[in-house]
Amino acid sequence: TQLLEQSPQFLSIQEGENLTVYCNSSSVFSSLQWYRQEPGEGPVLLVTVVTGGEVKKLKRLTFQFGDARKDSSLHITAAQPGDTGLYLCAGDAGGTSYGKLTFGQGTILTVHP
């Protein structure tokens, strides 16, 4: 069974601060996604990383995939109240597990004005 350990579970910060969320596993993933979910809604895909060492930027969000494709991080610069939400990482092991994403437990981010 593949597991994704996501940390921290909760993050409460002030507007303008930087933060990093981590997603770690002992398993290799063919791709890893980051989602953001708001209450009463389904997760919305932010980014997919597929190459070890890959870095992707989405405005103030920077996503990194580890060289060994076992871990990933999400860094937010100068957080804003609109960034508040549940952030989820999800890994696709591919092969016989194709179609079955493994999700981390999520990070609840609260950004205070």
Added chain:
Amino acid sequence: GAGVSQSPSNKVTEKGKDVELRCDPISGHTALYWYRQSLGQGLEFLIYFQGNSAPDKSGLPSDRFSAERTGGSVSTLTIQRTQQEDSAVYLCASSPPGLGPEKLFFGSGTQLSVL
């Protein structure tokens, strides 16, 4: 439609009753996925369809759970003899042809409460 549509949005049922949850994927999306989200468990894979066939049913928690997809479009997740531990948000997602699980579009889910 513009997005993945799920119905009902909320369902309250009594223990032992059967329930049906419906998912309408984005038009043209060939793959369809069901996940379950509950407190303390995160998102848990249930089943996925490629067209009308389900290559992987390994995530279904018990034989009380079944799913079907007809016409390569609408899918129904059925839970028979519901138990309190079935209470959760059931999420459906679809993906465009050729992209698979690396690009999922989720619906807003069905909140199931079993009393």
